Amino acid sequence: MGITGLLPFLEKASSACHLRDLRGKCVAIDTYCWLHRGAFACAERLARGEPTDIHILYCLKYVQLLLSYNIKPILVFDGQHLPAKAATEAKRRENRANARKRGAELLRLGRIDEARSFLRRCVDITHEMALQLIQECRKRGVDCIVAPYEADAQLAYLNRVDIAQYVITEDSDLVLFGCNRILFKLDLTGNGRLVEASKLHLAMGCREDRYRFEKFRYMCILSGCDYLDSLPGIGLAKACKFVLKTEDPDIRRALAKIPAYLNMRQLVVTEDYKDAFLKADATFRHMVVYDPVCRRQTRLSDPDEESTPEQYCCNAGQFLDEAIAFEMAIGNLDPFSLRKLDDWHPDVAGDGEEMSANAKKMRHLSIWRTDYATLKEATKETGTKAHKSSSLTTFVKRTVLKQEENQVELECKETIADVLQGYGIQSDEPSSKRLCHITSDVSSSTTSTSKVALEYRDLEALDVMGQLDQPATPKRKRNPFAISPAKRTLGGKDSPEVLLSPTKITAANRSLLHNVSPVKRIDYSQQRSQGGEVVASGSRFGRLKTAHDKGVVADEPKVISRFFCTKASVKIQTNRLIGSPKKVGSSGADADSLVSPTAIVKELKSKRDAQTLRATAIYLSSPEARLPNRGDRTPEKRRAHTTPGSDKEGIIGQLDSGIATAEEDSNTGLSSSQKENDDFEMLDTMETNSAKQNRSSPRTVRLALFERQVKKPLAQSPNRSDAAEELAIVLDDSSNDGDDGVGKQEIADALKTEAPITTLPSAPSARTATKTLVKSPVKTKARSTCKRPGLSANKRQASKGDSGTGGMTQSRLSMFGFQKKPSMQLNNR
């Protein structure tokens, strides 16, 4: 059960922590947590006894994560149950058995969803699972150890003898077993919360000089722990209050004073409780654990040294025969039946041929090596030098601002490879060159000290570090999609595009999409002809078109929309799009270039060549491919249905695709990206029909679109003046400012989203329009609502909240680091 409410209580003793801060350290892991979480993914299969390895893979993902930060993991598994916990365990088993039975019953009745919820609750982590994981870890040279009893105590032992400097768990008990540094809530991004024993007094509100660890442990036991229920009415808060008040070193006498100190007269502290308390305390201190270095069982701390009477240790486990204890610790035995399941041996394993290859790969010193102690000692003496071979020979000093300690500057040693790797840049050929501690004047350092020949990769490292030291402010935020500026100046065309993950600081008001989008990354401002005349318009459409035109050259991906280009797997290369305006003028390829992606799909469809269609990258990269039941009701068919073959209505028809009005009651599952495709097609068609269309501007077309949407020409609508005016203002305002074409587009998107159409009540400037769109109220009563196939009623409700964000789903927004805003607060107007 752990200690109820301990983690929130420890808030002040904890700090945010990332795995990158643990480089080169050793970490002991409470593997039960991972296995248990992983087993949830395949609960049904496990419950039915079907073979699966999803839970194993889940754990290995974490192992890999640790290894990628050069952290040595030691996986610790639970051993036998303590007699003191037998009752609790029996109860759990019973609960699981019950859940299993009910699950099976429901399954027979065909109520699958309900059955699932029960089958999930009955997942039990068996030693077979543990062994499966242990065997995978052995292949990877990762240490595992099975605790004689509770993994908690084993973890604490490894931490206390400094075999592992950190412990990873979800169980708050670890704190009172006496761990020094515990990482809770570690996720796959490497973030977690670090609780340090040295800060516990902060959480308790105790002066540091008066604090002793016993106080904390007593407090936890009093508040109720696995080995002892609390006195009625005593929780963490009361226990803390009491522990801070009493100064009596004799705990028996102190316990008797609880009712007096806490003003709880009705409370009676029996002799039995005092005994049980001392036993529980001894259990935490003297639990039997395994010492991998001496290969024998021992106690977490010595009862003699702490003069704990033998009688109180009765719950702390018993020693096993030495040989059996060893076999159990390395995982060969089932801890309960002591049956032999495997016969691995650390001393023999290294001799095998395949193992020697692994040993090479093995980057960390195994705790099972007989020379572990001496080697570790050697590592300590020679410092970090011994701890790494080739790639870590060079160190870069940089100062790191630690946020939570009032900006104390700490010096930390990191290698180039470390820095690069930490931000997702693989260093294939680790640089062995020495880097200077200079981040600004790179050129002078390269020239003046001739022995330092900085390479592009090194410069990147410097760049990353420079960016890291730059603090984020409300106005300037870290942009996960920013591209290294070094690339443009130094890398040139042929250097690979490098995303400097969370390092780069850019203006917060600039759309993060700007950097991912193939369209927005186009530097349209440079697209002037030689006379200085602007070739491409500043609008998104203009840029889109220009990009599209350029992309026609064979093998180059064609830009389709914000998110897609014609080759699904090909990354748009900015340098091809930036600064090559010459192709814009060359009209030769232009005619061909105007074949829109939608047209290709259409053509393929007409040929009924489904195979080709599916194989087409366009199709695969389009949202259409992701529609449920895409075989039977594609947008293509709907389009044909709603606008039956009329060429004259072609443009409007295409515009209309993806929009379902209430009257038509047709469905659409199109995302904004797909709509953008349609926008694009609209541009195509416009171009070819330009004579007939009298060269209509995008704005006209969008007004047409708007009219179409409300199903009546705006002229006949009572809202016409307001709505159209506002729309016009919005569109006009944004048309001068090229970069704010986004705002225009967002609005156009918003008009087309599934959610009720919104218009701005009083047209603000386009700049704020983009921002406030989320909050804007529904003024024009929306008549075209959308029903999406496959969405249940409540989900549809939920998706309404996304309206106004240009069709972006919340998950996508949060992917880019946006918080969900309290949207639609003006709804009730």
Place this chain on the structure above:
DNA sequence: GTCACATCGTCGT
């Protein structure tokens, strides 16, 4: 403000 108790989610797609 505290505590006891009940209920839900843990993954992955």
Place this chain on the structure above:
DNA sequence: CGATGTGAC
């Protein structure tokens, strides 16, 4: 097992 919510004191 933790997080969260609710109701009682």
